[in-house]
Structure formats: structure tokens, C-alpha cells
Amino acid sequence: KSINDSYGHEMGDKALQVVSKFLTETVREGDTVTRQGGDEFQIIVADDAQLGTTMALAQKILAGLRKELVIDEQQITVTSSIGIAVSLTDGDSFEELVRNGDTALFRAKEIGRDNYAFFTERMDAEIRDKLAIQGQLRGAIARDEFEVHYQPQMCLKTGAMVGAEALLRWDNAVLGKVPPNRFIPLAEEYGLVNSIGEWVLESVVAQMKVWHDQGLGDIKVAVNLAAGQFANDATVPYVESTLRKFGVPAEFLGLEITEGTVMGDPNKAVAALRRLKDIGVSISLDDFGTGYSSLSYLKRFPIDVLKIDKSFVDDVTTNSADAAIALSVISLAHNLNMRVIAEGVETREQVQFLTERGCDEMQGYYFSRPVNADAFTALLRE
Numbered sequence: 001k002s003i004n005d006s007y008g009h010e011m012g013d014k015a016l017q018v019v020s021k022f023l024t025e026t027v028r029e030g031d032t033v034t035r036q037g038g039d040e041f042q043i044i045v046a047d048d049a050q051l052g053t054t055m056a057l058a059q060k061i062l063a064g065l066r067k068e069l070v071i072d073e074q075q076i077t078v079t080s081s082i083g084i085a086v087s088l089t090d091g092d093s094f095e096e097l098v099r100n101g102d103t104a105l106f107r108a109k110e111i112g113r114d115n116y117a118f119f120t121e122r123m124d125a126e127i128r129d130k131l132a133i134q135g136q137l138r139g140a141i142a143r144d145e146f147e148v149h150y151q152p153q154m155c156l157k158t159g160a161m162v163g164a165e166a167l168l169r170w171d172n173a174v175l176g177k178v179p180p181n182r183f184i185p186l187a188e189e190y191g192l193v194n195s196i197g198e199w200v201l202e203s204v205v206a207q208m209k210v211w212h213d214q215g216l217g218d219i220k221v222a223v224n225l226a227a228g229q230f231a232n233d234a235t236v237p238y239v240e241s242t243l244r245k246f247g248v249p250a251e252f253l254g255l256e257i258t259e260g261t262v263m264g265d266p267n268k269a270v271a272a273l274r275r276l277k278d279i280g281v282s283i284s285l286d287d288f289g290t291g292y293s294s295l296s297y298l299k300r301f302p303i304d305v306l307k308i309d310k311s312f313v314d315d316v317t318t319n320s321a322d323a324a325i326a327l328s329v330i331s332l333a334h335n336l337n338m339r340v341i342a343e344g345v346e347t348r349e350q351v352q353f354l355t356e357r358g359c360d361e362m363q364g365y366y367f368s369r370p371v372n373a374d375a376f377t378a379l380l381r382e
């Protein structure tokens, strides 16, 4: 779209004619070249072109113009920059498409001239967002910005609270409250998930010790494990040493994993889970049914509890497919000598439905939202 000589000067008419000729000869049949004004050209690539064709064309133009042009027996070197907007995704109208092509052109120049760039407004925003989270996440433990919340898990037979899930909360001065779904994957990406995971485990076990000392400790607390923690050989020893350090019996600790958590290296994960189980920690398989090879994992992994994912619970009373899935998970678990817990339970109808069908435990806003340690202590005293 934009051509300058190597000093950044705009080019004279003769040079533009040479460039214009080159472009016209270089594009495919069916494509059109127009001069947009100044030294900017617009190429409309025929709409049967694949992305790859367009990228190849961009490269061809960059390479072709990078050569020395001979104008009036004078050699000049030019560089060009290309912005690409794709009609289906980047603009509803032609005007918008051109505007977005200009944005991409700006970006191409930013990267350094002699480049092409696709329009990626969303990507740009996302990258900025990610960088901000990454920047803040590094110091979050040191600034004491994390807090663990606890959500009750209820036994349906007795109606008693038998457990809790520990859920991490992050309140940052710059970014505000960032949900764990957002920052945990980024922590994985940036290699911060092990230190965060260790912080969570230590806070939870320390809190359990407090509850035990107050005679309130008769519940199992489940901590979520991230994939990166399984890849780390230090995780299992860390769990053991943390329990020892606070003198909390392993039977009171649960760990929640997903298929994603163990997928990276299933053999290693099996070994790690066996060791955890040997010392008395119980394992729940979270988000069950939302991943890929659930059944083979069930066979290989020492799992104590299956969690019926919230997405099946939401419409369990009105959608027959969801109901069928929930029922299958319940009978599958029971046949494999596992317990079943439903998550995301919000209504009385869901409680009734799942209770009648033999679900063992439940967790959800119907009973309580996740609350901080003080509020949870009050629930334990009730």
C-alpha cells in the first residue's frame, strides 16, 4: 500500500508509474490495482483467493519492490509496507475494509518497513491485555493480592457440609478483580503457575490447621491443580511436606484435576496421582465429560470422585440430553466405586432431580457462593 524511497521520501510521479506497472504485472488476473493517493496503492484481491495466496502475493510485492528501480537512468531503492484486511472478518463495508487495511498498514510500518501485516484489532487488544496481566501477576504473591475462597460441598443424604472447594481470587490494584479463568491459563503460559499453586496449597493447609485447632476441621478441602503443576516433579513432595509442616492429615485434603491437567504426560500423572493416593489424598476429576478421552482416563487414573460439569447441570431438569448425561455419569461413577458430585447447582429443582437419581454430593450457588475464610468459618460454626 505504501511506498517510499529508502530515505523515507515520497516518490515522484515517474517512480510511481514504475511501481504501478510492476504491481499491475504482479497481481493475479481478476485482482485490481488502484492508486489510493500519494504513494499509496490499493489492491483488491479477487475473493476466491486463499489467505496463503494473499500472503504469497504480499511477499512477492515486497521482494519485487525491494530491488533497485531504474528511473531516468537513476537507480533508487524503495521499501514498501503492506496492510491486509480480509473482507469476511475485518469489515462489513468496503469503507471499513479500507480503514482496517490502513490500520494494518500502520502496524506494518511499526514492525519495520518492508513488511506486511494483517489487520488484527482484536489480537492487538488481547496482546496488550495479556501483557498487563503478566506484568502484574509476577509480583502478586509478594504484594499479597491473592486470597482463597471456599465453596461448600453438601452431602445429599445427610444434608451436611462435608467438604469445600478452594477457589483462588486475585484483586490487583491496577487491573481490579481478575477471574481465575483468565489469569490461571496465563500463569501457565508464563511459568508462574507452580509458585501460585504452591501459595494456594500452603494457604489452604494453613487454614485447615486453624479449623482443626478450633474443632471445625471435619471436612475435606479440595484444591485445584493446574497442568503445569503435574509437569513439575516437585509438586507431590510439596504436597507431602506442606501437610507434614502443618500437621494436617492427608485424608482431609482433596485435589481436583481435569483431563487437561494430566494430558501433557499421562504416565507421569498416573505415577504422581498414585503416590498422592497412597498417602491418603483423594482425587476428583473435574469438568468431567467436557474433554476428550474421559473413559480411558477413568480406567487408568486412581480417581475417587467424578464431578458432573456445570454445563450438564444447568439444564438437567429441562433438557433430556443433559439429564441422560448426568444419569450416565452417576451410574458410571457408582459402578467404578467412585462418588459423584454435581457442580454449579443453582435451583431447588436441580437439587431434587439429582438427589432422586443418586448423586452423592452437590456444590453451587444454591447452597453458597465461594466465600472468604472468615465467612466460611462462620458457615462451619452453624
Ligand code: C2E
Pocket: 151, 166, 167, 168, 169, 179, 180, 181, 184, 197, 200, 224, 225, 226, 256, 286, 287, 343, 344, 345, 346, 363, 364, 365, 366, 370
Ligand atoms: P472449576 O474448578 O470448575 O470451579 C468451579 C467454578 O464454578 C468456580 O468459578 C465457581 O465459583 C463456579 N461456581 C460454583 N458454583 C456455581 C454456581 O452455582 N453457578 C455458577 N454460575 N458458577 C458456580 P471460579 O472460582 O471463577 O473458578 C473458575 C476456574 O478457575 C475453576 O473452575 C478452576 O479451573 C480455576 N481455578 C480457580 N482457582 C484455582 C486454583 O487455585 N488453582 C487452579 N489451578 N485453578 C483454579
Ligand code: CA
Pocket: 002, 003, 004, 010, 039
Ligand atoms: Ca509514504
Ligand code: CA
Pocket: 165, 224, 256, 286
Ligand atoms: Ca474445580
Ligand code: CA
Pocket: 286, 287, 307, 309, 310, 343
Ligand atoms: Ca468444574
